Structure formats: C-alpha cells, structure tokens
Amino acid sequence: MPAGVSAWTPVANITLGSAQASVTFSSISGSYRDLVLVMTPATTGYGGGPFLQLNTSGFAFSWTWAEGDGTTPYVNSGSNLDFPINPENSISSAQTVPITVQFLDYISTDKHKHILYRYGAAGQGSGMGTARWPSTAAITTIIITAATGGRTLSAGSTFALYGVSA
Amino acid sequence: MSLLPLGLLSQGGGAGAAGAFEQIATVFGTGSSGTITFSSIPATYKHLQIRMTPRSNDANATAPVSMTFNSDSGANYASHFLQGYGSGIWSSNATTQTSMSLRSGAANSGVSNVHAPYVVDVLDYASTNKNKTVRTMQGHVLTGSFQVSLISGLWQSTAAVSTVSITTVGSFITASRFTLYGIKG
Numbered sequence: 001m002p003a004g005v006s007a008w009t010p011v012a013n014i015t016l017g018s019a020q021a022s023v024t025f026s027s028i029s030g031s032y033r034d035l036v037l038v039m040t041p042a043t044t045g046y047g048g049g050p051f052l053q054l055n056t057s058g059f060a061f062s063w064t065w066a067e068g069d070g071t072t073p074y075v076n077s078g079s080n081l082d083f084p085i086n087p088e089n090s091i092s093s094a095q096t097v098p099i100t101v102q103f104l105d106y107i108s109t110d111k112h113k114h115i116l117y118r119y120g121a122a123g124q125g126s127g128m129g130t131a132r133w134p135s136t137a138a139i140t141t142i143i144i145t146a147a148t149g150g151r152t153l154s155a156g157s158t159f160a161l162y163g164v165s166a
Numbered sequence: 167m168s169l170l171p172l173g174l175l176s177q178g179g180g181a182g183a184a185g186a187f188e189q190i191a192t193v194f195g196t197g198s199s200g201t202i203t204f205s206s207i208p209a210t211y212k213h214l215q216i217r218m219t220p221r222s223n224d225a226n227a228t229a230p231v232s233m234t235f236n237s238d239s240g241a242n243y244a245s246h247f248l249q250g251y252g253s254g255i256w257s258s259n260a261t262t263q264t265s266m267s268l269r270s271g272a273a274n275s276g277v278s279n280v281h282a283p284y285v286v287d288v289l290d291y292a293s294t295n296k297n298k299t300v301r302t303m304q305g306h307v308l309t310g311s312f313q314v315s316l317i318s319g320l321w322q323s324t325a326a327v328s329t330v331s332i333t334t335v336g337s338f339i340t341a342s343r344f345t346l347y348g349i350k351g
Contacts, residue, residue, distance in 0.1 A: 006185025007347055033192075033345065034217055064305075064312035066250025077252035077312050102303075104283040105219050110341050114219070114283045116303050116314075128250070130305030130314040136279055164217065166192045166345040 011035070011161040019044065019152040022145040023159050028106075030138055032163030035103040037142065040096035041086075042154040049147035051082040052101070052131075054113065056143065059135045067119075067127025074125070082145065083131055086119040096157065097121045106139040113139060186350040187215075195338025197223065202338060203331045204346045209292040212351025216288070216330070218344040219281035220271040224336030227276035227308060231334050232265035233286070233319070235298065235327045239264050244320040252312030266319040271334060272306050281342065282306035291327040298327060 009032070012025055028035070041050050052061075064077035065087060076087065086099050099119040105111050113133040120126035142161070146153050188211075193202050200222070207214070222229035234243070243266040246259045260267055271282035284304040290296050300319035307313075321327075332344060 005188060007189040008185060008187040033343075062307040062312075064250055064252045064307060064314055066248075066255050066314055073255040075250045075253060075255055077307075102217075102283065102285055104217060104285075105281065105343060108219075108341070110279060111219065111281050112277070112279045114281065114306060116283050116285060116305055118303070128303060128305075128314050128316055130283070130307060130312075132277075132280065132307040134277075164187075166189055166217070166343070 007165040009163045011163045014159040016155050016157045018155050021152055025142045025161050028140050030107045033166035034164040035106045036162045037101040039099050039159045041157040042096045043146050044151050051145045052085045053082040053143040054133050054139050055141050061131045061133050063131035065127050065129030067125045069125035109136050188348050190346040190348050192345040195340050195342035197340045198337050200337050201333045202344050205329045207328050209326050211348030213349040214288040214291045215347040216286040218284045220342040221281045221339050222273040222334040222336040223339050224273040226273050228270040229273040229335045231268040231271045234265045234331045235321050236329050242322045246318045249315040269315045276308045294324055297322050
C-alpha cells in the first residue's frame, strides 16, 4: 500500500433495533491485515459477557484478563470455546459497555490468532485481556453472543468492524 | 491498547481514499537478525502506531522485546508496566535504561505458531519540545502461561523521532510482521 492511502476502512456496522441473542460478522474479507472490532453492547441481567467465537470451528480459546474495579485488582484465565470478552456486565440494559478488540494478522495461515482487548463498565470496572485461538485458519466469521441463561444483547447495542491494511 | 482514531473514521471513506491513518512501511523478520528498523520516518504525521506480531528463534519460550529511537543507546529510556499473568497482577518500572522495554514476545520453545500481538502508539513523535511518550498493549497466552500488559514508555529527548528500532533476543523469524502507521493531526 503506498503512503498517503487510507489504511483504516469500515467493514461493517450493526446497531441492534431489538434485543438479540447474538451478532455475527460473516464472510469477512481477506483484504486487510488486521481487524478492529469496536462495540458498545448492553446485556440484560447480570452474568458477564458478551462472549466471542471465531469461525465456529471448535477450537478453544485460552484467555486471560486483568482489571480494576476502583478498589481491588482482579485477574482470571481459562480455556473455552467462547470466552467472556468482558467479564463485567451492564448495570442495566440501557447502559452500554465499550469494548475494543484487536485481531492482528487475522488473515495469516501460519499463526495462531492472538487478540488484544480492552473494556470498561461504568460502576463495575475496567480492564484488558488477551486470548489465543489455536488455529492457523484465517478469521472469516466473528460471533458475539450474550451470556447464557436467556440473556440478550439489548436494543441500541452497536458493533463496528474495521479493516486495517498493511 | 491502540490509539483508535475513532474521530477520524468519518473522514476515512472507503479503501483507497486519502485518510488520517496511513501505512508508512511494513517489514518482516529475516530469521537472522534480532533487530528491525524503520528509518527516515517522515515528520508529516501527528502520531505513529506500530502494529506487530513478533516471534523470536531464541531457545526460550519467550524473549524480551525492546525499542530505541534515533539509534540512541544512552540510558535515556524508562518504562512502567501493569501486567496480568493469569493468576495475579504485577506492576513495576525500569528507569535509566538503554532501551525501552516492551516486555516479552513469543519464542522458539513456546507453543508453535504463536506470535505475540503488540499495538504501540508513539505520541507527538515529531515534536521538538517534548520528551517522547509511548503507550503499548501486548500479550500472549502459551500453555499454562499468560501475559497481558499495558506499558508506558519514555524517551528523554526532545528530538523528533526519525528512526525506530525494535530488538529481541535471538532473531525475529520470517513470519514476524511489523507495520508502521502515521496518524494525521
């Protein structure tokens, strides 16, 4: 890409008009080097989330996060097919939780996919995390789901996917 | 965490349009050198961002990664670290260093095909009246080993940054990718 050309491109943008259990970005173009997902989900009820899945392939993420709640630092780690990209939950369905997720080298076929993310929930805490998806497949689908137990992503939640060229 | 140019997106238009977030250069590891260098960086942007996925051929599971500006090897760098490691949180600092620590990336005896993701922001890099500050988010997950870090870095110089060198122990393997972006202001 020559200098002077935009390297940051909107790929897709979703705003929920009504509550849904999940949001999916599918058939993601392989035209970029990295992806950035910026979302402001709100969820009904407590229980953490949302959760993230890639390509519905059955590879389990290994993940860790670290956060502060204004009083105490917390950490956690684990391994799941889908993982809690934000361990905090909305205080209410009207309160969104900003989360930014970096997918570096999402098109590479010689690397596990390692993501970086940051999140915050007013009144709850803010933090950072990383997760490894142990597959060399290119990412073509990203699925964001609400936590289990009948919870949903509330109306007004936004999900914007950007491509970063290199 | 990255410096997200959210305010710039409405100006960006589609792919190929002139934008406020532009690629300057991309380089890959050579497999035989532990240093990559971006030189002759134009001063036409407000900030720089480096997005990279390094992996070293060093025999250990992880290898330190560090950065210098303008080939300055004096003790003019400092870093502060906030790091989660899966079961706890650690914080520390390093002052009067000869390079800016970016913690550690993946290396040869760790999990195959793992490259540690980094997003590094160099703020006001072209300023000639400020010491340079850097913000980095990085991490990696190996088998039973976790690291996610937020790092602040300092280069005690008011010189404009025209060269960025990134170094590891061992050599960067050829799949290691380093892309330098300029952010207009």
